Structure formats: C-alpha cells, structure tokens
Amino acid sequence: xxxxxxxxxxxxxxxxxxxxxxxxxxxxxxxxxxxxxxxxxxxxxxxxxxxxxxxxxxxxxxxxxxxxxxxxxxxxxxxxxxxxxxxxxxxxxxxxxxxxxxxxxxxxxxxxxxxxxxxxxxxxxxxxxxxxxxxxxxxxxxxxxxxxxxxxxxxxxxxxxxxxxxxxxxxxxxxxxxxxxxxxxxxxxxxxxxxxxxxxxxxxxxxxxxxxxxxxxxxxxxxxxxxxxxxxxxxxxxxxxxxxxxxxxxxxxxxxxxxxxxxxxxxxxxxxxxxxxxxxxxxxxxxxxxxxxxxxxxxxxxxxxxxxxxxxxxxxxxxxxxxxxxxxxxxxxxxxxxxxxx
Amino acid sequence: xxxxxxxxxxxxxxxxxxxxxxxxxxxxxxxxxxxxxxxxxxxxxxxxxxxxxxxxxxxxxxxxxxxxxxxxxxxxxxxxxxxxxxxxxxxxxxxxxxxxxxxxxxxxxxxxxxxxxxxxxxxxxxxxxxxxxxxxxxxxxxxxxxxxxxxxxxxxxxxxxxxxxxxxxxxxxxxxxxxxxxxxxxxxxxxxxxxxxxxxxxxxxxxxxxxxxxxxxxxxxxxxxxxxxxxxxxxxxxxxxxxxxxxxxxxxxxxxxxxxxxxxxxxxxxxxxxxxxxxxxxxxxxxxxxxxxxxxxxxxxxxxxxxxxxxxxxxxxxxxxxxxxxxxxxxxxxxxxxxxxxxxxxxxxxxxxxxxxxxxxxxxxxxxxxxxxxxxxxxxxxxxxxxxxxxxxxxxxxxxxxxxxxxxxxxxxxxxxxxxxxxxxxxxxxxxxxxxxxxxxxxxxxxxxxxxxxxxxxxx
Numbered sequence: 078x079x080x081x082x083x084x085x086x087x088x089x090x091x092x093x094x095x096x097x098x099x100x101x102x103x104x105x106x107x108x109x110x111x112x113x114x115x116x117x118x119x120x121x122x123x124x125x126x127x128x129x130x131x132x133x134x135x136x137x138x139x140x141x142x143x144x145x146x147x148x149x150x151x152x153x154x155x156x157x158x159x160x161x162x163x164x165x166x167x168x169x170x171x172x173x174x175x176x177x178x179x180x181x182x183x184x185x186x187x188x189x190x191x192x193x194x195x196x197x198x199x200x201x202x203x204x205x206x207x208x209x210x211x212x213x214x215x216x217x218x219x220x221x222x223x224x225x226x227x228x229x230x231x232x233x234x235x236x237x238x239x240x241x242x243x244x245x246x247x248x249x250x251x252x253x254x255x256x257x258x259x260x261x262x263x264x265x266x267x268x269x270x271x272x273x274x275x276x277x278x279x280x281x282x283x284x285x286x287x288x289x290x291x292x293x294x295x296x297x298x299x300x301x302x303x304x305x306x307x308x309x310x311x312x313x314x315x316x317x318x319x320x321x322x323x324x325x326x327x328x329x330x331x332x333x334x335x336x337x338x339x340x341x342x343x344x345x346x347x348x349x350x351x352x353x354x355x356x357x358x359x360x361x362x363x364x365x366x367x368x369x370x371x372x373x374x375x376x377x378x379x380x381x382x383x384x385x386x387x388x389x390x391x392x393x394x395x396x397x398x399x400x401x402x403x404x405x406x407x408x409x410x411x412x413x414x415x416x417x418x419x
Numbered sequence: 420x421x422x423x424x425x426x427x428x429x430x431x432x433x434x435x436x437x438x439x440x441x442x443x444x445x446x447x448x449x450x451x452x453x454x455x456x457x458x459x460x461x462x463x464x465x466x467x468x469x470x471x472x473x474x475x476x477x478x479x480x481x482x483x484x485x486x487x488x489x490x491x492x493x494x495x496x497x498x499x500x501x502x503x504x505x506x507x508x509x510x511x512x513x514x515x516x517x518x519x520x521x522x523x524x525x526x527x528x529x530x531x532x533x534x535x536x537x538x539x540x541x542x543x544x545x546x547x548x549x550x551x552x553x554x555x556x557x558x559x560x561x562x563x564x565x566x567x568x569x570x571x572x573x574x575x576x577x578x579x580x581x582x583x584x585x586x587x588x589x590x591x592x593x594x595x596x597x598x599x600x601x602x603x604x605x606x607x608x609x610x611x612x613x614x615x616x617x618x619x620x621x622x623x624x625x626x627x628x629x630x631x632x633x634x635x636x637x638x639x640x641x642x643x644x645x646x647x648x649x650x651x652x653x654x655x656x657x658x659x660x661x662x663x664x665x666x667x668x669x670x671x672x673x674x675x676x677x678x679x680x681x682x683x684x685x686x687x688x689x690x691x692x693x694x695x696x697x698x699x700x701x702x703x704x705x706x707x708x709x710x711x712x713x714x715x716x717x718x719x720x721x722x723x724x725x726x727x728x729x730x731x732x733x734x735x736x737x738x739x740x741x742x743x744x745x746x747x748x749x750x751x752x753x754x755x756x757x758x759x760x761x762x763x764x765x766x767x768x769x770x771x772x773x774x775x776x777x778x779x780x781x782x783x784x785x786x787x788x789x790x791x792x793x794x795x796x797x798x799x800x801x802x803x804x805x806x807x808x809x810x811x812x813x814x815x816x817x818x819x820x821x822x823x824x825x826x827x828x829x830x831x832x833x834x835x836x837x838x839x840x841x842x843x844x845x846x847x848x849x850x851x852x853x854x855x856x857x858x859x860x861x862x863x864x865x866x867x868x869x870x871x872x873x874x875x876x877x878x879x
Contacts, residue, residue, distance in 0.1 A: 165766070166712070169712055169766065169769070172769065172770055176772075184522060184523050184524075184525055185520075185522050185548075185611070187611070187775070188610055188611065188629040188630075188660055189613075189629060189660045189662060189679050189719070189775075190772075190775045192657055192658060192659070192660050192679060193679055193715065193716045193719060193775070195658075196658055196715055197712055197713070197715070197716065200712055200715070201712060407520075407521035407522065408521050411521060
C-alpha cells in the first residue's frame with residue numbers, strides 16, 4: 078500500500094540527514110527505518126512484505142516489496158472485510174508516527190506541529206481501543222500465508238506475557254513485518270523515558286505487536302501497569318484481563334499512552350524467540366545506531382541491546398519537548414564527526 | 420482621505436460586483452524576483468504596514484527586512500497611490516547557534532510590528548524564534564560641513580595649518596536611510612516566538628512563544644515579565660500550545676491569545692500578575708457532524724487580530740475566518756469559509772504538512788472587510804456589510820497594473836467556466852500566508868513565496 082511508500086517517502090523527504098541516510102542503506106539492501114530518536118533499525122525488504130500490508134493494498138505492489146509473499150484469494154477476501162475506515166485510520170496513525178519521528182536535525186522542530194500530531198495519534202489510539210475492528214483484522218490474519226513458524230513465534234512471545242492466550246494474536250515482530258515498523262515506531266514515540274522499570278523482554282516484544290490492536294493495547298497497558306509502579310498510576314484502574322481480546326477499556330490516560338518500558342537483559346525464556354526476531358537484522362550497523370541514538374557508551378550491540386536501546390537511557394523528556402532529545406543526538410553526531418575526522 | 424475611501428467602499432452598487440467576475444481590485448506592483456528559482460533566504464515571512472500606511476515592511480527567511488515607502492508624489496493620485504519603492508534594507512537577525520542544545524536558531528523573521536510614530540524616526544520591532552529587536556529607521560538628508568580640524572574627506576588637518584576659524588553648517592545631501600538596532604530583547608524565550616504585539620500605551624509590548632507570553636517594557640532589555648505560562652509540570656501532558664497573541668488596540672490591560680485547540684482566551688492584566696486564568700474564553704462548540712481526526716488540527720488558531728474599533732476580534736483557523744464580538748464568548752458572530760472545498764482533502768493535506776500552514780488575516784481600516792490568504796496564490800476578501808466574498812489571485816502573469824482582477828471560483832468537479840479551477844488542480848506549494856491591509860486606504864500587501872504583491876482598489 079501507500080503506507081510503506083509513505084514511511085520511506087516521508088523519511089526521505091523530511092529528514093535532513095541525507096548523507097547519513099544514504100550511508101545507512103547498506104549493501105544488503107536493508108532500508109533504514111528510524112524507530113525513535115534513539116534507535117534505528119534495519120528492515121529487510123524481503124521482510125517488509127507484511128501480509129497485512131499486502132492484504133490492505135488490494136493487490137497493488139509496493140515499491141519495496143521485492144520478495145513479498147503472495148496471498149491466497151481467501152485471505153484477500155478476508156482483508157476486504159476490514160473496513161476502509163480502519164484502514165484509513167491505521168494509515169493515518171502510521172503517517173502521524175512517522176511525522177513525529179522525523180524532525181530536522183539542525184533546527185528545533187515546531188512544537189505546535191508536534192503537539193497536534195501527538196494529539197491526533199492519541200485520538201486514534203483511543204478510538205481503536207474502543208471499536209470492534211480488531212476482531213476483523215485478527216480473522217483476516219488467520220488465513221494468511223504466513224508461515225506457521227513465524228506466527229507461532231509471535232504468538233508464543235505474546236503469550237509469555239500472559240498466563241495463557243488461546244486467541245491468535247497479531248504479530249509482535251519488530252522488524253519482520255513491514256507494517257509493524259510503524260507500530261514499533263508508535264510505541265517509541267509515545268514512550269517517554271522518565272521511568273525505567275523492569276519489564277520483561279517478553280512484555281516488550283509482546284506489546285509491540287499488540288499495541289495497536291484494540292484490546293491488546295489495553296492488555297499491554299495493563300501488563301505494564303502490573304509491572305511498573307505508580308508513575309502511570311495516575312490513569313484509571315483497569316481490571317487485569319489478560320486473556321480476553323474483546324474487552325473494551327476505558328480511555329487511556331496520557332500517562333499510559335506516554336508510558337515507557339525498558340528491557341532488561343538476561344531474561345530467560347524468550348531468548349530464542351528474540352534471537353529469531355532479530356536474526357535478520359544486520360548487527361554490523363548497530364555501532365552506527367548507537368552513535369545516532371545518542372548512547373554514550375557504544376558497545377557492539379546484540380539483539381538485546383537493540384531492545385535495550387528502545388527505551389532511551391537518559392531521562393530526556395517526551396516527544397513533545399524535542400530539544401533535549403535533539404541535543405543528545407546532535408552532540409553524539411558532532412562527537413562522531415570529530416572522531417571520524419569528517 | 421478617510422471620507423473619500425468610504426465612498427468608494429460603500430458605494431457598491433456602482434462598481435462591478437462578483438457577478439460578472441470582476442472585482443474592484445487591481446494589481447499595483449509586484450516586488451521580488453519573478454523567476455521560479457527561489458532562494459530559501461528570499462522567502463518572505465512577514466508583511467506589515469505601519470500606522471500611517473506610508474511604510475510597508477517585509478521580513479524574509481534570511482533575516483532581512485526590506486521597507487518600502489509610498490511614493491510621495493503619487494500618493495495623492497487615486498490611480499497610482501499604491502506605488503511603493505524600496506526605502507531601506509537591512510539585516511535584522513543573523514543565524515545563531517545555541518551551543519547548549521546544539522541547535523541552530525533560524526534567522527527567519529517571524530513577525531514585524533511598527534511602533535506608532537512619535538518623531539521623525541520610525542521604529543519597528545522584529546523577531547525571529549528567540550530574539551526581538553527594536554530598530555530605528557531614520558533619514559539623514561543633511562550633513563555638517565566646514566569643520567575646522569577635518570577635511571571634507573575626513574583627514575585631519577594639522578592644527579598648525581589653521582589660519583581662520585569657521586562654524587560648520589549643515590548642507591543637504593542625498594537622502595540616506597539608516598536602520599540601527601536600538602534594543603535587543605534576548606534570552607527570554609525557551610520556545611519559538613510566534614507573536615509580538617505593541618501595547619496601546621506605547622511603552623510595553625508582549626512576545627508570545629509556544630508556551631509562555633512575556634511582557635516587556637520597550638526601554639528595558641534585561642527584564643521581562645511572564646504573564647502567561649501554560650507549560651505543564653510534566654511535559655508529557657502537553658496538549659495545547661499558544662499560537663498567536665495580540666494586545667487590545669485601545670485597552671492597555673487587555674490581550675488575547677489563541678491556542679492550538681481552537682480557543683481564544685482574553686486576559687486582563689489588572690486581574691493578576693500571571694494571567695493563566697482567563698477572563699473570557701472564546702470557543703465555538705464543535706460540530707459533531709464534521710468531526711474527524713483532523714478536527715483539532717484544523718481548529719488550531721493560526722492568527723488572531725482585533726478590529727480597529729476594538730469591539731471585534733477575528734480568528735483564522737485552517738478552513739475558516741471567524742469574527743467574534745468580545746462580549747459574546749459562546750460563538751462567533753460571523754463565520755466565513757475560506758476554502759471549504761479542502762475539507763475532503765484533509766488527509767492529503769496532512770500528509771504533505773499543508774494542514775499545519777499558518778495563515779494570517781487582516782482587517783480593512785474601517786473594519787468592514789477582512790482578508791486572508793489561501794492556496795494557489797489565491798486570497799479571499801470578505802465584505803462583512805454586504806456579506807459577499809471574492810477569491811482573487813496574486814499572479815503577475817494574469818493582471819496588468821490597473822486592470823481589475825477577475826474573481827475565481829474553485830469547483831469540486833470539472834471546470835465549466837473560464838474563471839474556475841478544480842480542487843485537484845490547486846497548487847499547494849503556492850500559498851499566501853502573510854497579508855497586511857493599509858490602515859487608511861484600500862491597499863493590500865500580501866506575500867506569495869518570494870514576491871510581494873500590492874493591490875489597490877479601483878477608485879470610482
């Protein structure tokens with residue numbers, strides 16, 4: 078669909094990091110996808126097929142979808158069941174998240190614009206947690222041509238965050254499914270840094286894919302609440318219902334929306350799942366990532382480090398006060414330039 | 420001059436109306452390069468007439484200010500009274516670098532406001548994102564000659580070579596216009612300044628950024644008072660920013676500020692030192708039938724202007740112009756659709772960021788008409804008395820000076836007539852954001868991307 082085109086089109090048009098951007102499209106053909114101010118990740122075009130996207134594209138090929146999987150007819154039919162409204166809404170959400178991510182490197186971004194976009198994202202999110210469209214999307218996925226193993230991985234990862242979850246959930250993969258980049262992006266942009274709580278790896282991975290599904294969002298929020306302390310407690314109390322995908326939740330508080338999570342290393346269990354998740358990601362560029370993410374210490378990153386870096390390590394304010402985030406990025410950039418001697 | 424203008428404007432029956440596609444307005448001048456290749460620094464970002472209308476100041480993204488002066492010989496001739504020539508050009512703001520945040524501070528001029536003239540010199544305030552400057556523009560047409568110790572070219576004469584003494588006298592010289600910065604008001608704004616407004620007391624002015632409004636005294640640069648602060652304790656809870664602010668033209672204690680949520684607050688500085696509590700809140704309830712995800716964005720106030728009388732206030736949001744009676748907070752007294760045909764295009768406009776464009780608006784000198792810009796280099800005029808509106812185009816190709824502009828219509832389907840254009844054919848890169856109306860005459864100045872257009876109303 079146009080979504081991915083937009084994702085990268087906007088990325089190319091809006092960001093001023095042109096030189097870095099061309100450098101960062103590496104030889105493997107990975108495209109740079111900026112998850113947040115702090116994190117870039119590489120998305121394999123072959124992985125960007127995203128059955129979801131394909132379905133919603135109604136058969137139109139996307140620019141980057143070189144190796145995408147073809148879907149069966151029945152899945153296309155299932156896709157069309159999904160209302161165009163939710164498609165548009167999702168597309169709007171993705172667009173908004175991209176806009177929030179991309180900001181000019183050198184000049185402070187426009188605060189009014191950022192606030193308006195963030196409010197739009199919040200609105201969409203609130204609505205998505207209320208309406209019943211997520212069921213149709215789930216059903217649509219059931220008939221996808223996704224390899225069972227992938228689905229299982231995702232489901233397994235998701236399931237770990239809860240006692241049991243019989244319903245097939247949507248995929249939580251960070252970089253596998255092309256469409257999910259936006260969701261991860263969504264996560265990042267809406268996550269502030271002020272709290273770093275021990276959330277399990279599982280929870281993170283699980284929550285990423287869930288984020289934009291109606292009840293899953295609330296599930297994740299509840300998971301987060303369960304694990305984090307009262308920084309988000311200013312929101313409503315939500316009953317812990319980790320299994321029911323159909324429950325509707327009260328409106329999310331801003332705190333929950335702007336909640337944060339941080340992955341700690343060393344969680345047992347989901348290692349293999351995460352390894353698999355990130356096996357496609359070219360780690361050789363993580364050094365560059367860390368430079369761009371503003372991390373002061375730049376060890377060679379492994380898959381957990383990527384997750385780690387998803388929650389910025391310094392307590393900079395949230396998306397709506399860009400200057401502080403900007404500065405670290407620029408400082409590191411500056412330092413790297415000196416080191417590299419450019 | 421006032422009464423003759425009123426005659427032109429109110430005597431509508433004898434001038435061609437919109438029915439025959441002609442307006443009363445004609446192009447007077449176009450300033451700036453006419454080629455398509457526009458340097459970023461030349462893009463105009465501020466347009467403002469002074470209080471007499473004799474001077475017209477423009478600011479650009481390169482931090483320069485160009486002041487035009489009404490041609491003195493022809494300003495009394497009705498046909499060519501809107502002739503403006505360059506009077507002074509100077510660099511107001513330079514690009515800066517904030518070392519603490521490692522960010523550039525753009526030199527782009529955001530706003531220009533003239534001070535009422537008190538003596539022979541002219542004063543204006545200009546601001547970029549962070550710093551406001553007070554500029555004095557003065558003329559020099561005489562210079563002292565006949566010094567005893569100095570030659571005419573400036574070399575010093577040896578005292579021993581003096582045999583007589585003379586008194587230096589002023590001799591006429593070619594007119595020189597000098598602009599000198601008299602005050603620099605810096606370091607008072609964390610966020611980007613979007614408005615400045617001179618108070619009617621002629622001593623103070625306000626500057627507004629996204630979250631705060633500061634009150635300055637013109638004479639003091641080292642202090643300013645914060646009068647509005649909407650920054651939340653937790654920045655994550657930020658959902659609303661200040662977008663525009665203005666002092667009341669007559670009451671020196673009253674000012675308004677518009678927000679990104681579509682509300683305008685009127686504050687009285689007598690009530691408290693920090694005017695976070697508004698005295699009046701002007702907000703129109705949202706129409707649920709038109710609600711969409713873009714509702715908030717398009718309701719964001721891009722400009723707020725008091726009428727000259729001080730009784731009304733005009734707000735511009737993305738699609739409409741609203742006139743408010745200051746006595747009634749619940750809803751505007753008049754609402755004008757600027758480009759309602761864009762309502763179905765909001766998603767595309769959101770995608771290309773056009774939905775965040777901030778259009779200015781302005782009142783005619785007698786408050787009977789208002790004007791604002793649109794896309795495709797169109798601008799819209801709304802006659803409040805006659806309840807008529809017209810769409811005109813700022814284009815140097817289509818109008819010869821003196822020739823009345825034709826009015827346009829934007830249609831949603833295919834175009835049927837000559838002066839129609841389809842919505843899908845509009846050029847969203849050509850937009851008129853900055854406009855100013857001569858305070859006493861029917862001359863308007865507006866800026867397209869890099870050109871300044873001056874239109875005048877045909878005299879009867």
